[in-house]
Amino acid sequence: MRLIFWGTPAFALPALRAVADAGHRIAAVVTRPDRPAGRGRKPKPSPVRTLAEECGYRVLVPRRTRDADFVDEVRSLGADISVVVAYGQILSDVLIETPERGSVNVHPSLLPALRGAAPINWAIAHGFDTTGVTIMRMVQAMDAGPILAQTMVPIGDTDTTAVLSRRLSELGGKLLAETLSRLEAGPIAEVEQDHEAATFAPKVDRGSARIDWSRSARKVSCLIRAMDEVPGAWSVLNGVPLKLYAPVVVPEADPGDPRRVGASPGEVLRADPRGGLVVAAGDGALQIGEVQQPGRRRIAAEAWLCGRGARVGDVLS
Incomplete structure (x- = not known):
């Protein structure tokens, strides 16, 4: 034709x-x-x-x-x-x-x-x-x-x-x-x-890409993967927006699981250049594989943690 x-x-x-x-x-x-x-x-x-x-x-x-x-x-x-x-x-x-x-x-x-x-x-x-x-x-x-x-x-x-x-x-x-x-x-x-x-899928924007850490680890993982590459799922750490990528849900038996340590949603449970970045969700926890700071390129979380990065007890919001 x-x-x-x-x-x-x-x-x-x-x-x-x-x-x-x-x-x-x-x-x-x-x-x-x-x-x-x-x-x-x-x-x-x-x-x-x-x-x-x-x-x-x-x-x-x-x-x-x-x-x-x-x-x-x-x-x-x-x-x-x-x-x-x-x-x-x-x-x-x-x-x-x-x-x-x-x-x-x-x-x-x-x-x-x-x-x-x-x-x-x-x-x-x-x-x-x-x-x-x-x-x-x-x-x-x-x-x-x-x-x-x-x-x-x-x-x-x-x-x-x-x-x-x-x-x-x-x-x-x-x-x-x-x-x-x-x-x-x-x-x-x-x-x-x-x-x-019928259901609907509106255009994604910065607002829809903000992470709600009170949700389950699986739902937060889904949001992060859904917003990769654009606009990038994000949260705020110490007053600075931070984009997060490559999430992995932490198994329940892992010692970083917030149900075992009583952490608050968004709390950093692990911040180790060798062990990675683990964050508590409302139900479960996530290991974050990559991060991106404003004006910088996307890098492995372990590399970011070698610098200032984050500390255990910091809270993403």
């Missing part, structure tokens, strides 16, 4: 490669404008734009997708279908319906669960054992269209958002290419979502 591909971040790259490898013709690639990056804050093209230009595809970078001139340009492409993979902006009804076969979207959750901007983060934060990828037909309501294909993916105990995102993006690209080939061959079953069962 002749298609328009809408996408911006690295998550969308496997899908762009997959549809091209499957023999579908790319009429154009639409991506978000360049954004300032790095210390010099120089404009940097999106990963999708970089790949599309390397492949010689026509690239469209609209400032406003609702502008009449841009809508006319999309119409002039004569596409059979639009494919949207993490484009980063809600499309109008006109753009969704312009291609002859409408538009489809790759969403990294098992819809109707986790509609919204950050389904991968929240699948981990909520402690889900599984998530997945859904290919759906687009409608104006957010992530509410009929399901064309869906597949499940397990979430590992050490998976971070970055790790799980890479796995889901590869799987999503393959599932998208398969679904487009099925659509090209003829009509396929479309399953309406159960809207009453």
Whole structure:
């Protein structure tokens, strides 16, 4: 099929490669404008734009997708279908319906669960054992269209958002290419979502990444992994924000378990360059593998503890 591909971040790259490898013709690639990056804050093209230009595809970078001139340009492409993979902006009804076969979207959750901007983060934060990828037909309501294909993916105990995102993006690209080939061959079953069962995954921010140490060690671990790499789960130590990464739940029999020593949530139970950093939670304790201070790079907790680091009895809040 002749298609328009809408996408911006690295998550969308496997899908762009997959549809091209499957023999579908790319009429154009639409991506978000360049954004300032790095210390010099120089404009940097999106990963999708970089790949599309390397492949010689026509690239469209609209400032406003609702502008009449841009809508006319999309119409002039004569596409059979639009494919949207993490484009980063809600499309109008006109753009969704312009291609002859409408538009489809790759969403990294098992819809109707986790509609919204950050389904991968929240699948981990909520402690889900599984998530997945859904290919759906687009409608104006957010992530509410009929399901064309869906597949499940397990979430590992050490998976971070970055790790799980890479796995889901590869799987999503393959599932998208398969679904487009099925659509090209003829009509396929479309399953309406159960809207009453829908849950939501809002964009994560600094507020949602702050650690509540009164929660169980497992739940704190889930939050830390969910916010890795961006924005980074954080807490305050001696008045200074500190980002934490690579958590491991301490076994109950470990002498650092707060249920054995009566520690308060957030209290540092161990701060040893050889034994690592262990912090009490509301139920259980966590060993923290890496930390990041403001304006500094992410380092191993043991290296951080060789400096000022933390002391036993300090409290993270």
